Amino acid sequence: MNEPLKLKKAALQDLIDLLRREEFKVLGPVVREGSVAFHEVREVSDLPIGMRDAQEAGRYRLTPGVDGEIFGVVNGAGSLKPFFFAPHEILLEVRREHRGFKVRDATPAAPRLALIGVRACDLAALAIQDRIFLHDKFRDAHYEARRKDVFFVAVNCTRSAPTCFCVSMKTGPEAASGFDLAMTEMEDGFVVRTGSAAGERVVSKLQLPTAASEDVAKARARIDECASGMQRQMDTSDLPHLLYDEVDSPRWNDVAARCLSCTNCTMVCPTCFCHSVMDVQELDGNMSRRVRQWDSCFSLEHAHIHGINFRPRIHDRYRQWLTHKLASWIDQFGTSGCVGCGRCITWCPVGIDLTEEVAAIRAQRGKH
Amino acid sequence: MPSRRTKTRTINVSNLARVEGEGALHIRLRGGEISELKLEIFEPPRFFEAFLRGRDSREAPDLNARICGICPVAYQMSTVHAFERLYGITIDPAVRALRRLYYCGEWIESHALHIHMLSAPDFMGCDSVITLAEKDRAAVERGLRIKQLGNAIVAKLGGRSVHPVGACIGGFTRVPRREELAELREALMRERDDALECVRWVARFDLPAVERDIEFVSLRHPDEYPMNEGRIVSSRGIDAAQDEFDAWFEESQVPYSNALHSKIKARGAYFVGPLARINLNFDRLGTEVQSAARQTQIAWPSSNPYTSIVARALEVLYAIEEALRIIDTYEPPSAPAAKFELRAGTGCAITEAPRGALYHAYETDERGVIRSARIVPPTSQNQARIEADLRELIPQLIERSHVEATRACEMAIRNYDPCISCSTHFLRLEIER
């Protein structure tokens, strides 16, 4: 059990076929609109073979990569978040009846998903969302329904984007848990480990051979190299206190002058969970739907109550975001709200980089 | 001043209802003669041709869409074709087909709107589509379905039906995948039947039987029913290239008003729109539409302006068939839009808006900034013709009640589906002397 196995590149199609036969909808990274996101995959050729991503703060491009490399693109704008915590969904249907009304829970149609090419940071982010939606006082039934019975094929990172800093956040580059299968890509195939009974079952059906020890060592070396070569870092020491103490840091004004308050960082973040709840009536007035959709602490409405806005300045909203992500999240859920995927850095149109902001706040600590 | 000797009567239609935009009609009769005819356009000028100067030509499709909320596609199409000629751009055949589809959507939408919401209430003795729905709900629902299909086609290619965002010089910003277009198929099939039913419905209307001496003008293409391309032809022998527009047509001021009317040089008023297109391109309609046309008992070509409503219904049917053909043969182009270099030059184009030929002409500087723009909308071309029709009609109205006279005048105007918002050129008509 848990002995590393070998999956030839050509056999990846067998894995996809097997999962499809078992009535999974198989999703993997697919090129769309100049980036990758998880979409349905039927053939291996649907994956971005031979491509890589060039990422920096505020810029993303797909570039030609290494021939035959299947998982060369580290990540794209789309995380796993939308599959479990939907961007827009109907929670309830309320219909007028006699002098009152009747409420019906709208249960989401949840296809059985198999996700391939999932990164360590994605799984870590999902574990954080589980903590929020499933393990708190109130369980979210819609999230729960979608989260059930998902099959995860993780890919350990052997290459990082310049915006990644999972090592600092202790979430990668190797998938630690939460997967059914975890693969490390080599020239001729993958070294595969199982992480669950479901994963065991799948590999036994595929009758995978044991991986050669050189392969296993090479895979290990690649992951280690990726970890040691990671370009971005964030010093997380004393983190809640640093941000709590530096509530008056001059850096908040500095970043507020640059921040568009556009909400992109929170939308692409795989852990942000804020949402708005609205009741939307049909025109005839007989039926109303309770809708929830992603919201963000960067919107002015987020902290508005009647007659007061608690966070009227961009200064307040950026501080809320960063402080929540890296500090108060730990008090709330026992874990940081950041997994170091770097999406908020890449997808911020003006390239604001939280690692840089934290470093600057740290550098100015107590000096103002 | 009312004269003591002769019987004077005025017909005032203070708000021309159920036309797009706001206008009024003022007629004064003395004896049997028209002493005053005032088609007043409330629509204030919006100066598109002026503010386009100094704008980047690539902005023009978005800006010009705002001339008219009912036929923005037409304004976008004349704009992009004019600039494509100016920049010497060749369009991928697949993009060309998509543009036809885009136009089909707008024709369907605009014609369905006109037939059911603006025009049919006249023939059914109702004041609006809402009261019409009380009389014939099925017909109204059918009209709404057809209209919705038209909007859906435009939205598929441009995101929304009013001021769609997808069209650009060179093509589209994004083109649909095959399966995305195929999603329209079911609705097109269903609405083909509705459109056929609609043709039968309008053909049963009690259309006034008049014969008018009219010169019809439209585009004509070697092998298609005209939309985006073709030569300018008329029922009295014009056959000219698009860039010869100015050689044949002129915008002038008529002596009794300050409005710019487009006229054929040395001949006068002409007629553009669905009836002109059908009259001049009957052979390009395809057998299905032709047979539906024959079943209407109208002799085509028709010189009765009231048959415009039937022409519109036939064009809806045509556009649905054409859309189906395009969708079924669609292969996405290699790129959504052709690349091009900005340069100084001049370019013009005419395309067939739902209401008729729409002429645009531009001049740019070497950075592609617009130096001058000219836009001649169909309603402006039809205006002299509308007035001519009214002059023929009015003497017959003398004995009729005010309500009936008003209705008759409005119906005559509505034949042209005038879109007063396209008022790049409209003026307030003042007749007092």
Added chain:
Amino acid sequence: MTPYTIHPARITARRTETEGIYTFTMRLLDPSVRAAYRFQAGQFNMLYAFGIGEVAISIVSDPSEPEILEHTVRVAGRVTGVMADWKVGDVVGVRGPYGNGWPVDAARGRDVVIVTGGLGCAPVVGLINYIIRRRDEYGELHILHGVRTPNDLLYREKFDEWRRVPRTRVYLTTDQPDKSWHYRIGVVTELFDELNVAPSAIVMMCGPEVMMRFAAHALLQKGIGDDSIHLSMERRMECAVGLCGHCQYREHFVCKDGPVFTYRTVRRLFGVSGI
């Protein structure tokens, strides 16, 4: 069932407290939901107006009779605006109860100071009623209330009524008095000069944050511990179950960790703007 599920309730009584403030009594329609429903003083419900939305409203009726739910609503905006039209017999939506409530058990046997400000703070009405109904179980009751103008004093008769309860004192003040005003003049904190309580007293506050900050200061001066001062916080609320994220007050979710916090808990945050 999702935590967002709404339970229909019928309005059985409606009372106008003053222009723009209404008290609704309601009863849950589903017998099993009704039978299982329990709440504590200071907890709130999410009240739903059909098709319009939901807002957080405190329960002001007595927790010992959980079948009767009473809510006092002040008309503020979109949702509460519609509630103003609610009539007896209407069916409205309820889910809850949420939040932690007032520390009525910890207060037993102690002097109680209640400080409120601004426009009639509905949450404390339920609290005061609760204590008065169990008058023997509590020490001295001091009710301090500050308003900007006399017109903002919404429950004049209620204060007069409370004034007549044994071992209860009411202190009223305004910044901008008019002729009708025969109480104190000045901000609410000035009332603390008159206040004579043992350091063992327990304090419960509700009102604008500035007011609560100054009041807390004054009370600390009197030797009352920062963990004996309780404040009811307000933040935007859309879910009330700690999921939507709107009510965050740094590490706290006002809906599930509050709305009542001790001054000790929020002391460091109080007075920082933009949290």
Added chain:
Amino acid sequence: MKPRIAVFKFASCDGCQLQFLNAEDELLTLASLVEFAYFTEARSRALDGPYDIAFVEGSITTPDDARRIIEVRERTRYLVTIGACATAGGIQALRNWSEVEQYKRVVYPSPEFISTLSTSTPISEHVKVDFELWGCPIDKHQLIDVVRSLLSRAKPALPGHSVCMECKRRGNVCVVVARGEPCLGPVTRTGCGALCPAYDRGCYGCFGPADDANMEAFTRLMASQGITGMDAVRRLRSINGYVRPWRETADAIAKNQNQND
């Protein structure tokens, strides 16, 4: 009695009022709930008022219209502007930076007959407006929501955050980051459903400025994409160019440009 609704038109393209007729699925329901007392595009009969709700399309560009809007206001309980023209002055407000006399000469051979004001201004510069619906054109669903809210005697809920949130909810990839496209999304009000990015292009701002748009940061973003001077001015001075803070930002850039020239 059914609430009486009126739809008025000033200088505009008709596209916003057309959204009533484009609500094909709702139109007949709507007609059963309200009375269209004045809606010339749809109905011949025109009643004088009073109206419960007046939807006003178009901007004020003539002396007559400046008088007419006051009359409309007097006969109306809730006045709702629909669209960029009524809410911001519209595309025709581009004249506000030019000599209108010269504009007349460009378009008309006999400019002396044209009666027009030198500016195109939003309705709110003339009378009190109760609710504003942004967009060029307005969004059909927002329109229906507003009607429904008013019928339910509730204030309409009209969000003011940027297009970006809707864009990401829709699953679009940011066109600025992935393609370097210029995009007004970060400073534009939500409401359209993030159409342009979904059609692979940048937003051109037809819903007007978002609440609290950081124009300084946005100007720097444009500059980093090579959009400076009059190019930047043109982007901001378009369909909603006459409304703050876009107007002020564009004016400031233009002024700077003139000083540098």
